Amino acid sequence: MNVIFMKLQGIYTALITPMRDLGHYFQVDEEKLRNLIQFQLEHHVHGLVVLGGTGEYTALSTEERVRAISIALDAVQGKLPVIAGVLETGFGECVEHCKRFQELGIDGLLVVPPFYLKPSQEGILDYFQRLDACVDMPLILYNIPYRTGVNILPETVEQILDHTTHVVGMKECCPDLEQNIELLRRVGHRISVLSGEEALFASVMTYGAKGGMIATANVVPDVWVQLYNNAQEGKYEENGLLMQKYFPLFRALFQECNPGPMKYAMSCIGVDCGSPSTPILSEPTPQTKALISSLLEELRCI
Numbered sequence: 001m002n003v004i005f006m007k008l009q010g011i012y013t014a015l016i017t018p019m020r021d022l023g024h025y026f027q028v029d030e031e032k033l034r035n036l037i038q039f040q041l042e043h044h045v046h047g048l049v050v051l052g053g054t055g056e057y058t059a060l061s062t063e064e065r066v067r068a069i070s071i072a073l074d075a076v077q078g079k080l081p082v083i084a085g086v087l088e089t090g091f092g093e094c095v096e097h098c099k100r101f102q103e104l105g106i107d108g109l110l111v112v113p114p115f116y117l118k119p120s121q122e123g124i125l126d127y128f129q130r131l132d133a134c135v136d137m138p139l140i141l142y143n144i145p146y147r148t149g150v151n152i153l154p155e156t157v158e159q160i161l162d163h164t165t166h167v168v169g170m171k172e173c174c175p176d177l178e179q180n181i182e183l184l185r186r187v188g189h190r191i192s193v194l195s196g197e198e199a200l201f202a203s204v205m206t207y208g209a210k211g212g213m214i215a216t217a218n219v220v221p222d223v224w225v226q227l228y229n230n231a232q233e234g235k236y237e238e239n240g241l242l243m244q245k246y247f248p249l250f251r252a253l254f255q256e257c258n259p260g261p262m263k264y265a266m267s268c269i270g271v272d273c274g275s276p277s278t279p280i281l282s283e284p285t286p287q288t289k290a291l292i293s294s295l296l297e298e299l300r301c302i
Contacts, residue, residue, distance in 0.1 A: 007081050008108070008140070008169045008192035009210035010046025011224045013217040016259050016266065017055040017068055018273040026059050026277045028068045036218070037075040039271050043221035045080070046211065046228075048072060049110060052085035053147060054215040054259045059277035062097070069104050081107040083140060083213075089116045091127060098135045108138040110171060110213070115148035121156045125163065132164035139166045144173035144196065154183040161190055171196045171213045177203060184208045198250040202239045205231035215258060216250050218273075219265045220301060249295045255288050256281070265292050268302050 018032030040048060050072045051057045051065055060068065072082050084101040086109055088094040098109050111131065113124045132139065141160070145151035151174060161167055170187075172180055173196035180200060184193055184207045192210040195201045201212050205228075217224040223246055230239045253261045260280045266273040275282040283289070296302045 007047070008138075008194070011211055011217055011221070011228050012047035012049050012081075012083065012194065012213040013040050013045050013221060013224075014049045014052045014054040014196070014213050014215045015040070015072070016218050016262060016273045017051065017060070019056070019059070019275075019277060021275065021277070021282075025061070026056075026064065028060070028064050028071065029274055030067075030071050032273055033068065033071050034075045036266070036271055036273055037072060040217075040221055041076070041079060044225055045217060045221050046225075047081040047083065047107075048076065049083045049085060049213050051087075052110060052142075052213070052215075053087065053144065054218070054262065055085060056259065056277050057085050057087040062100070065097070066100065066104065069101055069106060073105055083108045083110050085110045085142070087112050087142075089114055091130065094131065095134045098131070098137075102135065102137050106137075108140055108168070109135065110140045110142045112142045112144065112148055113150045113152055115150050118149055121153055124150070124152055124156055125159050128160045128167065129163050132166050135166065137166060138168045139164075140194075141167060141170040142173075142196075143170065146173075146175070154179060154186045157183060158186045161187060167191060169194060169210075172204075172209075173197055175200065180204045180209075181207050199247070201227065202231065202236070202243050205239075206236060215262060216253050218259075218262055219253065219269065220246065220249070220299075246299065249292075249299060252288065252291050252295055255291070256284050260284050261288055261292055264289055265296065268293055268296050270302075 018029040020027045084106045143152040169192040188208040195204045195212040257280045260276045261284045263273045
């Protein structure tokens with residue numbers, strides 16, 4: 001069994017990328033990124049995802065993406081796996097970024113299907129077959145149809161696994177619980193399926209998911225580690241109560257375009273991650289800020 005497959009379980013924080021706004025350019029803020037990673041290490045998450053959607057991949061130049069990964073790997077020092085997101089619309093750029101990130105020593109690659117073109121399921125299969133032949137390292141499929149406009153169906157994932165050798169996991173962000181269950185039924189014994197949806201995490205863990213790649217773990221990593229541990233111990237009632245307690249916060253953190261509210265919440269808890277890139281507003285609306293602040297106080301996060 002592939003080593004990364006064995007490790008690909010638990011809570012992987014979909015990291016925010018702290019940035020400096022230089023007007024014509026967004027630069028990774030090294031000090032703030034290191035502080036954020038230290039905060040995650042102190043709360044014992046199981047892995048990190050750099051440059052996902054929450055990490056504002058599309059806002060950064062290739063060189064800044066490389067800097068973000070290099071900083072993260074240096075900060076972690078092998079204490080836990082680090083996965084790099086690759087969110088490209090086309091095959092050439094995807095392969096180029098995968099190979100460059102591989103050279104940096106990343107533990108795995110989280111790859112979305114090609115969006116904008118809205119490919120068929122057959123096209124998605126062909127895309128990942130070709131990528132598998134080009135990149136000799138662990139690949140994790142990333143299905144987030146409400147962002148990409150492309151939905152990787154469970155039967156397509158099964159076909160991808162039949163025709164590739166490097167796919168070891170999948171981050172499933174489809175909000176349809178039925179699709180999540182069907183995915184786990186078909187391939188849950190073959191790869192690590194990780195939830196990317198806060199609202200579905202507790203449910204899909206009961207069906208065999210191995211954990212989650214979670215954006216709100218930036219803010220409350222200890223809560224997510226507890227949710228995972230509860231699921232491992234069969235404490236489903238406790239998880240239900242914990243999810244109900246924190247769900248208003250999770251919902252508020254996505255009330256506006258991610259990661260705008262998330263970065264504001266981080267400033268509230270004393271882990272400054274700067275402001276988001278354009279076209280996300282530099283600050284959430286006053287109403288969203290007030291709601292997040294109120295919930296953080298109520299939950300004793302600040």
